[in-house]
Amino acid sequence: MEEATVTLREAEIADLPAISQLWLHYIEFHRQVGLAFAIDENSASAWAAGFERTLGRFSFIWLAEKDGVLVGFLAGRIKRIPSYLGGVSVGEIADLWVEEEARGRGTASGLCALALEKMRELKVHSVEVQVLSENTHAQAFWLSRGFTTELVQFRQTLSQDPADNA
Numbered sequence: 001m002e003e004a005t006v007t008l009r010e011a012e013i014a015d016l017p018a019i020s021q022l023w024l025h026y027i028e029f030h031r032q033v034g035l036a037f038a039i040d041e042n043s044a045s046a047w048a049a050g051f052e053r054t055l056g057r058f059s060f061i062w063l064a065e066k067d068g069v070l071v072g073f074l075a076g077r078i079k080r081i082p083s084y085l086g087g088v089s090v091g092e093i094a095d096l097w098v099e100e101e102a103r104g105r106g107t108a109s110g111l112c113a114l115a116l117e118k119m120r121e122l123k124v125h126s127v128e129v130q131v132l133s134e135n136t137h138a139q140a141f142w143l144s145r146g147f148t149t150e151l152v153q154f155r156q157t158l159s160q161d162p163a164d165n166a
Helices: 013-032 043-052 107-121 136-144
Strands: 006-010 059-066 069-080 089-098 126-129
Touching: 006 107, 013 043, 013 059, 013 069, 013 089, 043 059, 059 107, 069 107, 089 107, 107 126
Parallel strands: 089 126
Antiparallel strands: 006 059, 059 069, 069 089
């Protein structure tokens, strides 16, 4: 029996609830590799809501589907750098997730290619990605796609209670 291929496409607003469920897998993995922030029962819907007004204009999500089931996504945004740093538009790849059963087939590479193609089309100056220091697989992935290390970020956690920061 032939294995189904993964298809890639740009997301629509109607896809956001399904994507937010995959985002929970993404966050759970990142909590295992050092993400310092807690999430609650509203986090996934709040994440999705952040795309509702800007999807297709200043934010984009590309999807990977296998047999009609969502198995991955890449979320990106366009932002403007302050004028004192040149005022250019910069692309940001904010989230990339592929379910384990769809890995090793070029799915992440395909999603990345779509994102970079869109960023070129929009004539952004550059594209940035943040990767947790313990996520060495992601670091290797982005380096293999021509990204270079630009910034090292440090954090000191002062409060474990999210209510302290509300």
